[in-house]
Amino acid sequence: MAVEVVAGGRVIFAGAGSPLTEAKAIGLHGAVTEADVDRMEAAFFGRGEPARVVVCPLADPSFVESLGRRGYRIAGFENFLILPLGSDDAETPLTPEIEVRPIGSGELELYARVVASNFVGPGEPPDEALEMTVTMLGAAHASAFLACIDGEPVGGGAVLIHRGVALLAGAATLPPYRNRGVQAALHHARLALARRSGCDLAAQGAEPGSTSQRNAERRGFRIAYTRAILVRDPA
Template identity: 25%
Template sequence: MDHPSASRLAVPEEDVIEAKAFIDLFMIAPQTLVDHAAFRCMQLGAGCAISLPSAPAIGLNRILGIAELDDLDTAYAWMSKKAGRRFLQVNPNAAPQQTRDWIRKKGLLPEGNGWAKLRRAAPITPLTHTGDIGTRQVNVAEAKIFGSMMCAGFNFPANLMPLWSAIVGKEGWTCFFAELKGKAIATGAMYASNGWAWLGGGATIPEFRNRGAQKALITARLNEGATQGVKSFVVETAQPTANDPNISHANLIATGFEQIYTRMNYRFSDVS
């Protein structure tokens, strides 16, 4: 893993904590998975470029939190040699003109509606959640169950189960199950560092969706983060539109998050 000099342009703290989470995910991934799945990560300033070609998710095949053009050039050259669908994530409304020009010159094209970035402050008093869904932290002995549930929820290949299993019990990470009548039906994860926390890993078994599991998991992580000294929580989800609503976005707004910007996903062309 490479560590070039820090970027000089400011990167939003909301992106910094997200990049930290994915850098840490790479650092703690089992070496066998890194080798067999060609999992790679390069840190650049406050951001990173990350590549896991067998993962269908944009989050594991993207450039994130990089602002300086020299660093973007480095990340682009690195990512161009990787397999799979690859993306650059940038908030075009905050990017300087030179960055937007650079994106055009590289032939990177926006795909989809982008990602909504949301943030909220830590609750002053513990939040409550009503309903039949309970939550609890995942035990290290349950790491494989957690990993397999996340793979199933995100439609990841089963061989990536060790990636998500590896975060259970690791420093900075807190993992949760949502349960219904004692059965684990959904997952959620939190990565905390320096007063910030990133929320991810929200996956629900299909037959138990739309029952409030993710709202319960959001509440549980907000409460736990507050006890750990977290001041600000951030999360991202697909940007909803009138014709394409997003229940995850609605759940976050309902639990006190506010959208602060939208990042576009600029896809690499097939020709490097």
């Protein structure tokens, strides 16, 4: 995985076609120049990839204007949801058949194979997806959990904690085990860790109207804002 800092944001290359290959948080700290956008595009186009940019509504207008002049098109939207946390918040009882536990030593690849399937579709996840997941868990303050039924791993999810904020990410459930409360159990475990760690806010992204969004809203998350995903193909 390669990461380049541009105009206060990050351009991330996590492999060709990876959903994590994108630019984000650009323009949140001030005006963005044409040279900044040139550098951002070079990080994508130099690898033969389309430029995929997640634009926050709080970004400086100069960034959006530059993307418009360059012919970017809207490829989708992502809701960003938040949940204020209190140390004494009540928790919904878990489904007894689902065990959620932190991943153990030597279980990184097992976790990656369970979760990466959510990002690459059916079949065996390619090595790039496994590497992407392992890289994410290598970040500071990242923790991962496996959800198991009858001892069999059926889902997983991660949480990244920084400055009192817990970002829930990378959650997935294997198709045969969906609609059985696995995601609710993973939410429960990760939010409990966030509270124990002194966090006062949890956050996560979700496709508008998706099952992921509905699961989060059942836990009390509410939409803070919606981000646009803009794309431009290499010339």
